[in-house]
Amino acid sequence: MNFYKYQGTGNDFVMIDDRADNFPAGDQALIARLCDRRFGIGADGLILLRVDPDYDFRMIYFNADGAEGSMCGNGGRCIVQFAYDLGIFTDTTRFIAVDGEHTASVSDDVVSLKMSNVTGMDMQQDYTFLNTGSPHVVRFVDDLESYDVVGVGKQIRYSDTFKPGGTNVNFVQVMPDKTLFVRTYERGVEDETYSCGTGVTAAALTAYKQFGLPSPVSIRVLGGQLRVSFEETGEATFESIYLTGPAKQVFTGSATV
Numbered sequence: 207m208n209f210y211k212y213q214g215t216g217n218d219f220v221m222i223d224d225r226a227d228n229f230p231a232g233d234q235a236l237i238a239r240l241c242d243r244r245f246g247i248g249a250d251g252l253i254l255l256r257v258d259p260d261y262d263f264r265m266i267y268f269n270a271d272g273a274e275g276s277m278c279g280n281g282g283r284c285i286v287q288f289a290y291d292l293g294i295f296t297d298t299t300r301f302i303a304v305d306g307e308h309t310a311s312v313s314d315d316v317v318s319l320k321m322s323n324v325t326g327m328d329m330q331q332d333y334t335f336l337n338t339g340s341p342h343v344v345r346f347v348d349d350l351e352s353y354d355v356v357g358v359g360k361q362i363r364y365s366d367t368f369k370p371g372g373t374n375v376n377f378v379q380v381m382p383d384k385t386l387f388v389r390t391y392e393r394g395v396e397d398e399t400y401s402c403g404t405g406v407t408a409a410a411l412t413a414y415k416q417f418g419l420p421s422p423v424s425i426r427v428l429g430g431q432l433r434v435s436f437e438e439t440g441e442a443t444f445e446s447i448y449l450t451g452p453a454k455q456v457f458t459g460s461a462t463v
């Protein structure tokens with residue numbers, strides 16, 4: 207089985223050109239094995255690029271545990287770069303994912319992806335919950351560098367409040383220069399990843415609401431830099447949300463599992 211490996215700010219994916227529609231998408235154990243960093247290729251998730259009659263392509267995203275996930279922003283940016291590398295489009299593209307239609311553009315390995323509109327936020331005392339294509343908790347903390355992201359993230363992800371689906375959890379520090387530093391515990395990977403696109407999108411919108419940070423918001427994650435721009439069109443309702451940052455092919459190979 208031929209595969210490609212892509213990464214976007216260190217969020218890494220096994221990418222499969224499945225235009226022939228023959229990858230066994232229901233084989234959760236196989237997908238988990240391919241994503242395993244010791245027994246397989248190693249990745250935070252696996253993405254299929256399939257044909258769709260109404261769009262340039264269809265994106266199907268699986269978390270590293272092998273189950274189909276909700277929207278993945280960095281995976282979306284990576285599959286756009288992949289479709290570009292395959293010659294499916296030249297400047298801008300329109301594709302379909304689990305949360306609906308997306309448009310995107312590519313220039314010099316930087317991909318700008320239009321995210322789904324956000325239609326509300328649940329602002330609690332010590333966290334905000336919102337859906338940016340995937341469910342996210344955003345919590346502001348001091349000294350994020352030394353924060354126990356995995357320990358506290360796991361507690362929130364498995365807490366009764368978010369059952370049965372669970373949630374991704376973002377810890378966010380507002381820096382003196384009004385940029386954000388974000389670290390994310392990801393559901394389905396069940397660990398901290400180097401970057402989460404839907405997560406930084408959630409962080410940017412929450413920072414705007416809570417601290418008035420204007421669009422575009424610059425964000426540092428463990429794996430690099432991202433930018434999120436947006437327009438507020440109603441109370442906690444956002445449109446024209448764009449996630450922008452690098453996405454690159456890392457290697458190609460053939461899996462024998």
Ligand SMILES: N[C@H](CCC[C@H](N)C(=O)O)C(=O)O
Pocket residue numbers: 217269274275276277278279280281340341373374392393394395401402403404405
């Ligand atoms: N890494 C992804 C998020 C994946 C969401 C996934 N962990 C789920 O909750 O199904 C991103 O860049 O947006």
